[in-house]
Amino acid sequence: MWPLWIILLLLRPSGGPGPPLCPREPFYFLVAIMKMLGNKNDGTLYAPDDLSVCPAETLGCFRLELSVIAFEEGPSVGTVVFRLQRxxxxxxxxxxxxxxxxxxxxxxxxxxxxxxxxxxxxxxLQEACAQHLPSS
Structure with a gap:
């Protein structure tokens, strides 16, 4: 399933002049974390369903939960998680x-x-960028 997301992400059309571009870097780091963890299924994390309700706070919840992954997986994954959080x-x-x-x-x-x-x-993230910003 991960390769399908990557293909869909990379095939999005380029944005033209206008509003700021939706950066690709968060997607690259997120996909890197997915690859590093594989199908590792240890534990559960709180995952909001909808960014349209309290979007900034919901994204903050994801950010906090990523800290759990960083702590549990150690420095190699933790470094990538930290960059994604920023x-x-x-x-x-x-x-x-x-x-x-x-x-x-x-x-x-x-x-x-x-x-x-x-x-x-x-x-x-894909939905948010599609609704608010053109892709880069």
């Missing part, structure tokens, strides 16, 4: 300005196995 921070501020309220805490989102958590993050 890119998610920048992307979140680019896509969404101010916080909405009330927003549910991260712990109220459904728990998913790590591969499904990462797939959901990839899906939501």
């Amino acid at each position: 890119l998610l921070d920048a992307l979140g501020s680019q896509l969404w300005g101010t916080a909405q309220s009330p927003c549910p805490p991260c712990e109220e989102h459904p728990q998913r196995p790590v591969p499904l958590f990462l797939a959901k993050l990839l899906e939501l």
Whole structure:
């Protein structure tokens, strides 16, 4: 399933002049983490279903849960996770300005196995970029 996401991501048309471009780097780091972990299915992580409800906070939940992966997997994965987290921070501020309220805490989102958590993050990032920014 991962190769299909990669192909779809890379086949998106290029954006022209106009609004800021949706950066590809978060996708590259996310796919790298997916490859590093493979189908490793240890534990579950809170994975929001919808970025349209409290988008900045929801992306923040994914960011926090990525810290669990970094801690559990050690420095090799942790370095890639840290870089992805920084890119998610920048992307979140680019896509969404101010916080909405009330927003549910991260712990109220459904728990998913790590591969499904990462797939959901990839899906939501693709949707967010498609709705808000042209691809680069």
